[in-house]
Amino acid sequence: MAGKMASDDFDDQFLTCSVCMLHFRDPRVLPCLHTFCRECLQEWATKQQPLECPTCRTQVSLPDKGVAGLRTNFYVNNLLDFAAAKKGAGPGVPCQVCEGNVEGSKSWCADCAKLLCESCTLLHRKFPLFEDHEVTPENTLKAEKDVGKFHRKRHCQKHKNQELVFYCESCNALVCTACAVVDHRPGKDHNPVEIATVAQRKKETLQELLQDIDPRLKEIQASVKEVERKMSNLMPSKEAATDQAKAYFRQLADLLQKREQEVLSQIDEQCRADGKALQTKKEAIEFELAGLTSARTFCQQAVEHGSDVHILEVGNQVQTRVETLLAKQPDLESNWSEFQFVENTAVSDVEKEVGNFGGVKTNIDVSKCKVAAKPAVQGFACIAELTTTNQEGRPCVTNSKAVTTNMEDPSGTNIPTQLQMKSKGLWEISYVPKVTGVHRLEVKVNSQHVTGSPFDVEVKGKDTPVLTIGREGSGVGELDWPLGVAVDKDGNIAVVEQDNRRVQIFDTDTGKPLNSFPLDGMFPHSIAVDSNGRFLVTSFGEHLGLRRYSKEGELLNTFKPDGMTSPFGVAVLEDGRMVVVNLGQKSCLLLQPDGSLIRDIGKGRLQFPEFVTVDESRDVVYVTDSGAHKVFAFDLKGNLKFNFGKKGQDDGEFSGPSGVTIDPAGNIIVVNHYGGRLQVFGPDGTFIRTVASVKGGNPFGIALTPDGYIAVACNTGHCVEMYRYN
Known part of the structure; x- marks a missing residue:
């Protein structure tokens, strides 16, 4: 608070949890600065993963200790103390220590956060342990208007009788005098400073x-x-x-x-x-x-x-x-033919033009509206996105009647389209093409063609990549031996290039290069993205390890726990734990967010593990084994649940399975390194279908985009191919 807050500046609602509608009990602050009871948040967290703030719906990444690790809202505690103290100063309120005496004057102990009667106050003062406690008498209590006088003192968890008076800047921790002498002694690793400073x-x-x-x-x-x-x-x-x-x-x-x-x-x-x-x-x-x-x-x-x-x-x-x-030859002909009404203008022609009979004029600038057609595949639901903008070029809302769309296939047959507003100024035009070839999409706003309309939309077959990203080289937008691929928090494609030793990020819709950053380690292999949008990249050979990079590409951490020899595939859980394929030990390593080892998974069962993915909803780790031509499923405790597949070219069989990922329904998507078949299996390993046969050479890592495309890193093809999944 910038200044003092008096008792008249807040009401009971300010002290009420919006979940249980009662006064806060052990109030905890979320990163979005909304406060709730600790018990309410714990119950909320059991019902919802990931946790969202009950008020603003912001996603919350809980600390390692869970809800208990969240910061306490001491200001709300002070307000509760203040309210309790002011109420206790009134008549008929029992002592909070002996719980019986309602007579006489009361005092408030800021250290104990208790209201005491006269007898308990006298007894309280006699104990040497409490002699330094700050006790406010009733007359001062009644006259006090400043909430700041009721700060509840905080004591060390380790040294219960010691007040927290120092702050260790190296550890970002509040410590007491004893801790400052023993555990946080000033020096290279610790720097305790007085809290006030x-x-x-x-x-x-x-x-x-x-x-x-x-x-x-x-x-x-x-x-x-x-x-x-x-x-x-x-x-x-x-x-x-x-x-x-x-x-x-x-x-x-x-x-x-x-x-x-x-x-x-x-x-x-x-x-x-x-x-x-x-x-x-x-x-x-x-x-x-x-x-x-x-x-x-x-x-x-x-x-x-x-x-x-x-x-x-x-x-x-x-x-x-x-x-x-x-x-005689009389004229017997009547020389008359039936007259009839003639449609000089056909009703169908009028119907086409009736849309021009008036309209709603808004501040939408049709010349600045844009249409982006997503890659289209025969037989799949495909979309194009229309952005309606005003004269300043900002997205602008308009009514659905103002937007008209029409699509024709190569033969001129009409293809039904559906229009849906997704957000302010963003419209989704959906359709299902029945044939391949160039389709024409007409888009009008306020009866005027959007710039570029009608648009040519090429519809491809399911075995043809809808988009190929990159070509061989080391320049911007070029790739050299791509192995790992992931989707970042913005929906873009992040690719690990082994020979260029970098991560390059591409726009999913256009394949345009957006950013890149260099990698440490001799042979980078795989990539994953954590819940905070940071990149995790494995590398083997000299300077091997698992490295965490910021969204901007800055190296943050390097992890090399005991036993890590040849890290290949990597997956990351919502809570920050990581699973890394450890080829040298023929196992997977489950790691804490700080990189420390929790346990080995699959040791003694795997032959040549390569890539890994995790289905947290089912507590299952899926590992591809190109040596055994199988996919193994373990739980996070390391127990084998099942495996599926065998060597072969038929449905459900593998020839060097490599990249693996899961879809939102828990189905398992696996690509064959040899032959390139992309196959889908149910959560129990039952074969469902073949998506496509990858055209690029020797596919490795795969990733599923939010809008239903599979990105495949083709290392000898030096590209990433995008295939339609759903």
Whole structure:
């Protein structure tokens, strides 16, 4: 705290654990500075691995002692003491020593953190052991406003009667006077300094940080106000945009209705004109029909009923009339064909264009939006990522209706796509291609093509690497005899090059080189990444050992425990323990985070162990043995659980198994050094499937990326090949 805190400056909620909702009991501070009861954290840790802060969900790497190794929040303890002391100064509160006397004045012992009645206070003062204890009487207790007066004194765990008064800077430990004389004697290895001196320096450092915090707080507070201002404008903007949209589409609807009436009127007019013409034609044809019918009747009567005299009298006249009518060529055609409605603009064409009929204008700059297509494989769920950005180039949120996507395969057949927002301004476009070849992906934002759209996306077969990283050489982005491969905390590929004696890091999506750092040791072999993002690299030959490097490539530690002869494969557990293949002893070494040996695993059972991986959820260590053509499974106590595989080329068989890793479901992925088959086995060793046959030469280490690709280090191919896994 920058200054003194009075009793009115905090409330009961400040002293309450957010898990159990009771006053803190032995409060412990997490690295994120949130405080909880020790028991609550212990129970929380049994339910969750890795442990996350119950408040902010920050992942916590517990110290070696677990929850017990976390720092105590002494400030909260002081507040609890202060609250208890102030409450104890009131009437009717029992003594915390004899637990019975509620009468008379009370005193507070800061050393014991107890409230004492008058009798216990007098007795307390008589003991030589307690003569230096700081006891505050009731009248001072009631008047006191400063929490700082109630610091609970801390005593040495080894020397119970000694107060911690020194700080050993070499050991980063608080020590008492006895410890400073015996265990932390000043010299080359220890440097005990009075606590006040070190605390003052630390206070000055923290004070500087406080000065840095205030401007940031103001900046964040201003940002919150700006967000609140925008939130207050949200509904008015919605209402205005809604009114404008309704007016616009009403106008469009009015235009369509007007056009509809015009076309319907035209149809009515055409119908009337055609009806009149047809009626006239009908009357003319009926007139011809009547004349011919009358002549036919007269002629038939004369023939059937007329006498010879009658026939001779009218015969010539009937003959002339009928011949005249038959010789006449009347126009019997109506000269009319049915009229029909014509779609000058097809509904399907309008449907394509209707997306351009208005839209929501945001501050998204379509020209700055970007699309990154992940490597695509036939028959697998594939994705492309769209980043929507504003004019300043920062990721910007927009509504899903503003984004449209369309994909076609090489034959022009439409491939269904799905759109999902993953985070602010980041959209995932997913699809499942059915054929190989170049597909076209069209992406629009606010009805405008994103720069580069439509994009060409090459879909490959499952046996073809979706990406090949590196080529032979020693330059940037080139590889020489890559052996080990791992995925770092950012999802990038880290590769150990034996001949270049370095680690090189590549972008998983593009294969672009990002960083590199040199390695100690003659023959570097394998690499792993711990929970803090640090690299662990093995090397054999001269200057052999296991080395820990920072994320930036700075050498932090070198481990060479007794018995380590030829370290090959390496795996690291969440708690920092390490498993290293020790080829020279035909075993694996389980090591503490400080590199000290815990035990040998597999000794006497392995012939030529190479790579290792650990399934912590099942407490299983998997080791590939290229000599036995098997994979061995041990528990962390060193007991053999089972093994699987035999030499051969059929499903489930091996020819020099090398790299091994596990997927999130616990399935085991193994690559054959000879032949390059990538195979998947269940947690019990049952064969599941073959992923692919690696094209690069002599695969060694493998790693599974978070987005479902397997990276394979191909040493004679001088590259890393990426294959689709799921």
